[in-house]
Amino acid sequence: MKELVIVSRLLEYPDAALWQHQQELFEVLACSENLSKEEAQRLGVFLRDLLAQDLLDAQAAYSELFDRGRATSLLLFEHVHGESRDRGQAMVDLMAQYERHGLQLDSRELPDHLPLYLEYLAHLPQEEALGGLQDIAPILALLSARLQQRESRYAALFDTLLALASTQIDGNKVAEKIADEARDDTPQALDAVWEEEQVKFFAEQGCGESEITAHQRRFAGAVAPQYLNISNGGQQ
Template identity: 65%
Template sequence: MIALRVIARLLDYPDEALFHHQAELIEALESASEVNLRHSARLVNFIQTLFARPLLDVQAEYCELFDRGRATSLLLFEHVHGESRDRGQAMVDLLEQYRADGLELDSRELPDFLPLYLEYLANGSAERAREGLGDIVPILALLAARLQQRESPYAVLFDALLSVSGTDVAAESLQTQVEKEARDDTPAALDAVWEEEQIKFLGEQGCASAQQAAHQRRFAGAVAPQYLDVAQATTRSTGS
């Protein structure tokens, strides 16, 4: 799964090391059989266009796109659990999954950081990689649709991931939903996040609800309501 490694690197924060290996990334894609010619060509064009720009400009755009607001966050559980307490347990579960497969994190990135998750999948079999991508297809499709709406070139990376997953979910199917969303990366929206929320005390009803929510900790089983229609409509392809 060479393409997953390349896309993981392209989705990570751009640095000088990345810009020094343009030729190697393109060469790797040429031998990546898991992506078809159309997606491979689009990935190569993305690399050439990105690396033709000043690094500082690319870094600033990356931060604006992925670090402002939650809509395009690369933290997977941000789209599933938000800031709920279930997110912590989901992190623990994912770390245990990494360790069970013989991997130990040596970075300060959170385990649900998408580039890290893609690196993990790339270290296994093609079947496991497709299953792992299938678990997050609703998130990938929604991110692709949001990036397309913002006319971001990063959208092609998510289109390629959807193709590798072997599913028939396309970002275009979510365009209507995305068009109705309010942007969460505006100054007003960002200020609202920092406003102090009203303190609420849980009674017995709240505790019962919290216990029920504790069972919703993983990708497919804990997809937020807005993703359910997409998840239920996903049909896994039988092709390679």
């Protein structure tokens, strides 16, 4: 399914090659047999708007959207297993699935990276490819809703995948799920995640109330009053 190749390409980090080969992408969309006229047009509008941007601006917007926080991560197992140990086994199983179909990964991306998974599906018989899309349809619907909430054009790509999968997802349930979600891409949220990972790291090292932790506390206690004096002009 060539449409999966196009969406895969559009979900990758934008590069100069996308601009250079844009005509080929538009031609494939114009001849699509698996998308309705409206769906093909929607994808074409996304491509047109993306290419209208300066490359550096497009790259910055992409990183801001997909590389900050986990809510819009393109790593599929992030939304299924999170940080649990099950994720590692799922990676191994997916790699084995790729290898059974003669695919050897030479990419730096993890096997559950959505663009990579779509490229894999594109090489399967259409019925199997559609089954693979249907397997991840709940994740696609969740990502689409979160991107719409952020008013991102990238939501159109996930809507295209859902249309190809011919799967009905209860939009009300998805909306309920994300209604009370706090944004995880703000500076405050990212700082909280970093602090949590630091605590987890020391815990895994068996530090507990280690000499390092005790030293950090003593250091903070010694510096804090002096810092207040400087920042407040010496007034308490």
